[in-house]
Amino acid sequence: xxxxxxxxxxxxxxxxxxxxxxxxxxxxxxxxxxxxxxxxxxxxxxxxxxxxxxxxxxxxxxxxxxxxxxxxxxxxxxxxxxxxxxxxxxxxxxxxxxxxxxxxxxxxxxxxxxxxxxxxxxxxxxxxxxxxxxxxxxxxxxxxxxxxxxxxxxxxxxxxxxxxxxxxxxxxxxxxxxxxxxxxxxxxxxxxxxxxxxxxxxxxxxxxxxxxxxxxxxxxxxxxxxxxxxxxxxxxxxxxxxxxxxxxxxxxxxxxxxxxxxxxxxxxxxxxxxxxxxxxxxxxxxxxxxxxxxxxxxxxxxxxxxxxxxxxxxxxxxxxxxxxxxxxxxxxxxxxxxxxxxxxxxxxxxxxxxxxxxxxxxxxxxxxxxxxxxxxxxxxxxxxxxxxxxxxxxxxxxxxxxxxxxxxxxxxxxxxxxxxxxxxxxxxxxxxxxxxxxxxxxxxxxxxxxxxxxxxxxxx
Numbered sequence: 001x002x003x004x005x006x007x008x009x010x011x012x013x014x015x016x017x018x019x020x021x022x023x024x025x026x027x028x029x030x031x032x033x034x035x036x037x038x039x040x041x042x043x044x045x046x047x048x049x050x051x052x053x054x055x056x057x058x059x060x061x062x063x064x065x066x067x068x069x070x071x072x073x074x075x076x077x078x079x080x081x082x083x084x085x086x087x088x089x090x091x092x093x094x095x096x097x098x099x100x101x102x103x104x105x106x107x108x109x110x111x112x113x114x115x116x117x118x119x120x121x122x123x124x125x126x127x128x129x130x131x132x133x134x135x136x137x138x139x140x141x142x143x144x145x146x147x148x149x150x151x152x153x154x155x156x157x158x159x160x161x162x163x164x165x166x167x168x169x170x171x172x173x174x175x176x177x178x179x180x181x182x183x184x185x186x187x188x189x190x191x192x193x194x195x196x197x198x199x200x201x202x203x204x205x206x207x208x209x210x211x212x213x214x215x216x217x218x219x220x221x222x223x224x225x226x227x228x229x230x231x232x233x234x235x236x237x238x239x240x241x242x243x244x245x246x247x248x249x250x251x252x253x254x255x256x257x258x259x260x261x262x263x264x265x266x267x268x269x270x271x272x273x274x275x276x277x278x279x280x281x282x283x284x285x286x287x288x289x290x291x292x293x294x295x296x297x298x299x300x301x302x303x304x305x306x307x308x309x310x311x312x313x314x315x316x317x318x319x320x321x322x323x324x325x326x327x328x329x330x331x332x333x334x335x336x337x338x339x340x341x342x343x344x345x346x347x348x349x350x351x352x353x354x355x356x357x358x359x360x361x362x363x364x365x366x367x368x369x370x371x372x373x374x375x376x377x378x379x380x381x382x383x384x385x386x387x388x389x390x391x392x393x394x395x396x397x398x399x400x401x402x403x404x405x406x407x408x409x410x411x412x413x414x415x416x417x418x419x420x421x422x423x424x425x426x427x428x429x430x431x432x433x434x435x436x437x438x439x440x441x442x443x444x445x446x447x448x449x450x451x452x453x454x455x456x457x458x459x460x
Contacts, residue, residue: 005125006191006199009096010181011139012072014043016063016094018085019076019101022054027100028076030145031133032057038142038149043068062088069093074133074143079103082129083114090122098143099128099189112189119190131186132162135169138180138205153178154207155290156200158193160185164212164279171283177290180205188217194225201229208289210282211237211273216264223271230272234289237273238282239264299325307344 017035021028028048032055035044045066046059053059060066063073063085073089075082079101086097097119104112112129119126127134133144137152146166150173159165162184169182180203183196193211200206209229216222229235242261268275276282300322304310314324327335335343 002195003199003202005095005123006195008071009098009125009127009191010134010136010183010199012042012070012095012141014045014068014070015040015072015074015141015143016045016047016066016070016089017074017076017143018047018063018089019078020046020048020054020057020059021076022051027145029055031074031076031100031143034142034144034146034149038137038140040141041139043070045070063092063094064088066092071095072143073097074100075128076100079111079129083111083118086115086124086126087118087121090118090124094122094124096125096127098131098133099126099186100131100133100145101128102130102186104129104187104189106187112187116189126190127183128186129189132159132165132184134184135165135179135182137178144182144184148173150182151176151178153180153290154205155179155210155286156196156203156206156208157182157210157212158185158196158200159183159212160188160193160214161212162186167279168210168283168286172286172290175287177287192217192221194218194221197222197225197229197235201225201232206233207293208234208236210286211235212282213237213239213264214241216267219267223267226268226271226273235271235273236276236282236285236289237268238276238279239268297323299323301325301327 015035017028017032019028020032023029032046036055036057044057045068046054046057047061047063047066048054048059049061051059063070069092070089071094073085073094073096075085075097077085082099082101082104089097099115104110104115106112115129116126132146133142135142135144135146135150137150142149144165146169148169150169153172155177157165157168157179159168159182165182165184169179171177172179181200183191185191185193185196193213193216197209200209226235239261265275274285276285298321300317301324302310302313302317304313317324
C-alpha cells in the first residue's frame with residue numbers, strides 16, 4: 001500500500017486539463033465546466049493544439065507550453081495519445097494524472113501498460129483509466145464529468161463505477177449529505193482501493209469511508225489497508241457480482257475478475273468492514289454517518305411515540321447485534337418532569353396511549369436529556385446510543401445518549417403534530433420517510449469501531 005504523492009494528487013495547487021473541447025456534450029467540455037463552477041483556487045490551464053482558447057480560457061498547444069508546471073493533469077484525450085501525454089507531463093514536473101479516457105486495454109503490450117511505464121519513470125501516480133474523475137469539495141476541485149458537485153462533508157466515497165459515484169452525488173445533493181472526497185478509480189492502473197483507504201483513514205476531514213467494489217486485485221494489500229482503516233473509522237462496502245452472472249458482468253466492466261462471494265464476505269467481516277447488500281442500504285448508512293458521529297460501542301437507547309415502532313426497533317437492534325441501553329435514574333427523573341405519567345418507563349419508550357403528548361413535548365424531552373446525552377443529526381434524532389465499550393468503561397462510565405423523535409408518526413394513536421403547518425415543517429426538515437431513516441439507523445450498532453474494527457485488529 002502507498003499514499004506516496006496522493007496528497008498532491010487529490011489536493012493539488014495547479015491543474016491542467018488535456019483534451020478540453022468547446023463541443024457541447026463532450027467529456028472535455030463537461031470537465032471544464034465543472035472545474036470552473038467549483039471555483040478551483042489554484043492555477044488552471046487547458047491543453048489542446050487545435051484551439052487557442054476555449055470558452056474564454058486560453059489553451060496551450062502542449063503541456064510543455066503551459067505557463068506553469070501542473071501538479072495534476074486530467075486527461076480526456078484519445079486513448080492512443082495517453083502514454084505520450086503522461087511522459088510529457090512527467091518531464092514537465094507533474095505529480096499525477098487522472099485518466100478519464102477509456103479503451104487503453106489491459107495487460108502487457110497494451111496502451112495501459114505503456115502509460116504505467118511512462119508514469120513510473122517520473123514517480124507519477126495515476127487514477128483510472130476509464131473513470132469518472134475526482135471530486136474534492138475541500139479544495140473546490142471537481143475534475144469529473146458528474147452532473148453535480150457534492151457539498152463539503154465528512155464522508156469519503158471510493159468507487160470502481162463512475163455511474164455509482166455520480167448516482168451517489170445526485171442522491172446526496174437532495175439530502176444535504178456532504179463528502180470530503182469522491183474518487184472514481186476505474187481500472188486501477190496504479191492507485192487502487194487499498195491506497196485510498198490508507199489515505200482517507202488518515203484524513204482528518206473524513207469520518208467514514210464508503211466503498212463500491214466489483215473485485216479486488218491484490219487481496220493481501222486490500223486486507224492490510226482495510227483492517228487499519230476499520231480500526232480508525234467506519235468503513236461500509238457494497239459488493240456487486242454476488243451471483244455468477246453479475247460476476248461475469250463485473251469482469252467485462254472494469255477488467256476485474258470477481259471471486260466467490262463467500263470469500264469476499266469472510267474477508268470483509270475479518271477486516272471489520274460493514275457490508276451492505278445494495279445501494280439503498282449504502283445510501284441509508286451514508287445519511288446516518290453523514291449526520292452523526294460513529295459510535296464507539298453498540299448500545300442504543302430508543303425513544304418513540306408509538307409502542308409498536310419501539311418494539312420493532314428493539315427487535316432489529318437485537319437482530320443486528322446491538323444492545324438496548326439502560327436509562328439512568330437521573331435521566332429518568334428528568335423525563336418524568338416533561339412526559340405524561342403514562343409513559344412506559346420500563347422499556348424507555350412512549351407507549352401508544354401517550355404518543356401524542358411525546359410528539360408535542362419533543363423539544364422539552366431533548367432538553368431534559370441534554371445533560372450527558374447529546375443530540376444527533378436531523379435525520380436520526382429519534383435515536384440514541386450509549387457511548388462506551390468494554391475497554392472505555394473500565395476508565396470512565398458513560399451515560400446513554402438519548403435523542404427525541406424527529407417527526408411524529410402518521411398513523412395510530414400517536415398521530416403527532418396536530419396541525420398541517422407543523423407537519424409541513426417536519427417534512428421540510430427531515431425530507432425522507434421514517435422507514436428510510438429507521439433502516440439506516442438499524443445498521444448503527446454494526447458501525448461501532450470497538451466491536452468490529454478493534455476486534456479485527458486483535459486477530460492480526
